[in-house]
Amino acid sequence: MVRDLTRSHPRCKDELDRLAKILVSDLDRVSAAVVTRVLTEIPELGSPDSETSWETTMASGIGNIGALMSMMTYGVPANAGIEPPEGALEFFRAMIGRGADITAILRAYRIGHAELWNQWMRVVSEGIENLEDLPEILTVSSAHMFSYMDSVCERLVAEYEPERRRQLTSAAAQRVATAQAIVAGEDVDVDSAGARLNYRLRRHHVALVLWPASRRVEAQGTEGLERYAFALAEELGTECPLLVPASRGCVWAWLGAADARRLAPVIAAEPPPAGVAVAAGAVGHGLEGFRESHRQAVEARRVCGLRERPPTDVVHYRSVSLLAALCTDPASAQRFLVSELGELNGPDEATRRLRTTLGTFLEVGSSHARAARVLGIHQKTVAYRVHRAEDLLGYRITDRRAPLEAALLLSAFLEG
Known part of the structure; x- marks a missing residue:
């Protein structure tokens, strides 16, 4: 059972208030100690030397420690249902955006709690005026900290999946909008667009259009199409492909490489799995190459749609360019x-x-x-x-x- 702060001895409550204010007066240093330990012990959350990781985690530390101490000072129950501080929520959202799972986030809170307790013990041991109050102060403050951390962590666990889905949906929508803007010929900043796509545009590209050519693959959604794109990237030794869902179950894909020769074997690639149809553009470079290779792949796909049967090999624009011109109408x-x-x-x-x-x-x-x-x-x-x-x-x-x-x-x- 959590010890009620309001029922502590008045002298102990006053002492808690005074000691909490001492820690809050040194909040930046205490938070820095907590953040350094968290980022050192959980490197997947970022490096202490990274300005972005440091600032995000510091905002969370300052927010949580400040809230915890204020609640202890004013006798507010730690499980009173108060919203986590905004800095803590920003840290939570940023960690999800970096791919951290809930286990890593909860571990960060446990490590942060341990380091905060070390800092609190230092303040108490150096600043307490009456040693007779020490057991009561440690009992009450420990119960309060555990209750606060439990309350915050329960809230984060409940919010993790909805927030992760929201970020995935938002990131996917942003990728689609950015890719559509590029292929439509809109004027975009290449570096900003690349960041939104999570794909480097200042290199060589081959664009693909993939579509289901059987009811079995169509029933899988885009899974079978995307699996082939990843397999082709692995075969070529390129980075993960950029995948963008398009209309009627199609997927747009781009494979990128610093060396154009790495993309040349697409021409001799193994036939795709049964039920998967693929059209490919020529190798292009930079933003314009990204755009032109896609245009060519779309043209090759359009020509394939005029056939009586779907293709069984990868259809390259160069092999159907004349047909594409003949079949405009x-x-x-x-x-x-x-x-x-x-x-x-x-x-x-x-x-x-x-x-x-x-x-x-x-x-x-x-x-x-x-x-x-x-x-x-x-x-x-x-x-x-x-x-x-x-x-x-x-x-x-x-x-x-x-x-x-x-x-x-x-x-x-x-x-x-």
Whole structure:
């Protein structure tokens, strides 16, 4: 049971009041001793040499010690439901923001309590006027300190999860807003934006757009997509990726590195897991590279959306840049196919084989022999199919080679 300060002997109460005032008069030194011990014994809360860590923890120490002593002086019960001091709440919020868990925060209070008791014992032993009052003073002050610390810690435990969720939500919303501002071309300060994103912008980047390509992955939310982005970053040996949720279950991601060569292997990356689709931009540098690589990844994603089936490999913008230009307007792209291919645009399997053969023939330099080797058929079959394709086109392939190759490329891509 907590000893009631108001029921202590009047002389002891006066002595407590006097001794508490002695400690409060030296509050800065006492708080500094408490803070030094806390930061030394719990390095994850920050270093005593860090100005930010020191100021935040000092504000908490001064607030808590001042409140505790004032309550003891005026006989206010330590568990009276008084709100923790603002400095203590700022320390609490700052520690959560740095990733400290509730265990570390409560340990800081226990260590701080131990050091405060040492400081209080020093004041009492040096300043007490009547040694007969010592047992009563120590009993009452100890009970008061323990009760105050218990009350504050109970409140912090209750507030930890709501505050952590609030900070996570706030930080996530800030990252989304900042990334959207950058890719929209808004004028932003690169260092401030990088701090909000927790991602360094003054380096090389590769942007990705990830989206679910199966109902199983879609049901997982963004978990499967984010897992792949982290796995790719680990494979490349880069820092953690920047991940930003986008619309319709998509995720925007950026991988960053000081050396552009570290990002080059994205081109040869292993296929993503089943159900995960990925589009990638080219390597860019700085804020503009961050923005342009994302634009390219979004374009590659848009082109993939025109296909009959989702991609199974990472789709790089460089491999579909021509298609992206051709498919700016999907309706116009379809009209282009019909106009250029005519009857060769038919959906049946025989006509598809003619398109494939003609496309391969043009790709290998109009060589029947090379096309035959690539396709694994006789070169006379290649010659027949090319001739048959020209009949369906209604013109010789040498007459409109460039638009014909573009149309065949587009057709092959859309068919998946």
